[in-house]
Amino acid sequence: MKVQINPLASTPPKQAQTAELSRVPRVWRADWRMTLFVLIMLPLVLFLAGWQLERAAYKQSLMDAYFDKLGALPMELASDPAAAITPEPFTRVRINGSFLPVQLLLDNQIENGKPGYWVYAPFTAGDATWLVNRGWIEAPRLRTDLPDVTALPTGEVSLVALVWPDTGMLPLFGNESLQRENDLVVRMQRLDIPALEAMLGSQITGKELRLEAGQPGVLKAAPQTMGFGVERHQGYAFQWFGLALALVTLYYFYGRSALSNKGDRTNDKQDIAT
Numbered sequence: 001m002k003v004q005i006n007p008l009a010s011t012p013p014k015q016a017q018t019a020e021l022s023r024v025p026r027v028w029r030a031d032w033r034m035t036l037f038v039l040i041m042l043p044l045v046l047f048l049a050g051w052q053l054e055r056a057a058y059k060q061s062l063m064d065a066y067f068d069k070l071g072a073l074p075m076e077l078a079s080d081p082a083a084a085i086t087p088e089p090f091t092r093v094r095i096n097g098s099f100l101p102v103q104l105l106l107d108n109q110i111e112n113g114k115p116g117y118w119v120y121a122p123f124t125a126g127d128a129t130w131l132v133n134r135g136w137i138e139a140p141r142l143r144t145d146l147p148d149v150t151a152l153p154t155g156e157v158s159l160v161a162l163v164w165p166d167t168g169m170l171p172l173f174g175n176e177s178l179q180r181e182n183d184l185v186v187r188m189q190r191l192d193i194p195a196l197e198a199m200l201g202s203q204i205t206g207k208e209l210r211l212e213a214g215q216p217g218v219l220k221a222a223p224q225t226m227g228f229g230v231e232r233h234q235g236y237a238f239q240w241f242g243l244a245l246a247l248v249t250l251y252y253f254y255g256r257s258a259l260s261n262k263g264d265r266t267n268d269k270q271d272i273a274t
Contacts, residue, residue: 030255038251042244049240056233062165063230066090074160077125087207089165095209096159097125099132099152099217102200103185111220115139119149119219120191122200123159123209129202131193132161133210135219146185150219157216161209162224 065088074094075087087093104120119134137147177192178199186199197204211218 030251034251034254038247042247045240045244045247049237049244052233052237052240056230056237059230059233062089066225077128087163089163091163092160092212093163093209094158094160095123095125095130096156097123097130098154098156099123100129100200101152101184103149103152104131104196105147105149105185105187106191107187107189109136111136111138117147118222120188120208121152121217122202122204129204130207130209131191131196131204132159132217133164133208133222134217135211135221137219146181150217153216159209159211159215159217161211161215164208164210166208 072092074092077087077093077095100122102122104122105117106120107117109116109118116136116138119137121132121134123130123132137149139147177189178195179187179189180199181187186196188196191208193204210222210224212224213221
C-alpha cells in the first residue's frame with residue numbers, strides 16, 4: 001500500500017505557512033488617499049494635454065492663413081460695419097478715415113532688451129471704429145513720466161495695415177487694466193476691448209490693425225509676423241500625456257507595493273503567534 005506524504009508535513013512551520021500564503025490569490029489594492037489624488041490629478045493633466053493640442057491646432061491655422069495671404073494686395077474695408085466683410089487674420093487692408101485724438105499705451109513691451117509701449121489709437125472710418133497699432137516707442141526712465149509720442153495725423157488719411165489675430169488677453173496683475181493719465185493718454189496693462197469701449201463711449205471693432213512701415217502716424221512698426229510655436233504646444237501636450245501615463249503607472253505599482261507590505265505584515269504576525 002502506498003502512503004501519500006504531505007510535503008508540508010516535513011517542512012518547518014514557518015516555511016509551511018509561507019507556502020500556504022503563496023497559494024492565496026492576491027487582490028490589487030491602493031490606499032484611498034492615493035486613489036483620490038489620482039482621480040483629481042488625472043483629469044486635470046489630460047485636460048491640459050488636450051488644451052495644448054487645441055492651441056497647436058489654432059496656431060497651425062494662423063500659420064496657414066499667414067502664408068496664404070503673404071504678399072496679397074490690400075483689401076478695401078467698407079465704412080459701414082453692417083456691410084463690411086470681417087477680414088481674416090493676416091489680411092492686408094486699406095482703410096480711409098481719421099484718428100481720434102487719444103493715445104493708448106500698452107505697457108510692458110520689450111524691444112531689443114529695452115522697455116517700452118505699443119501705441120494704439122482709435123481710427124474711425126464712417127460708422128466703424130478700429131484699433132490701430134501705430135508701433136513701438138521706448139519708455140522713459142521714470143515710471144511717472146509719459147513717452148513723447150509723435151502727434152497723430154489730422155484730417156482724413158488712407159492707411160494700409162495688417163489684420164492681427166486675437167491671441168487672448170494676458171492675466172491682469174492689479175485692480176484695473178486701464179489707467180487714464182490725462183485727457184489724451186491712457187495707459188493699458190492689457191488690450192481690453194470692453195474696458196476701452198466703456199472708457200471711450202464708442203463701440204470698437206474687435207480687430208487690431210497693425211500699420212505697415214511708411215504709413216501715416218506709424219512709429220517703429222510692430223512686427224508683421226509672429227512666433228506660431230506649433231511644435232512647442234505639441235511638445236507640451238506630449239509632456240502632459242507622458243505625465244498622465246506616469247501617474248497611472250505609479251498608481252498601479254503603489255497598489256502592488258501596498259499588497260506586498262500587507263502580506264509581509266501578515267507573515268510577521270503569524271511568526272509571532274508561532
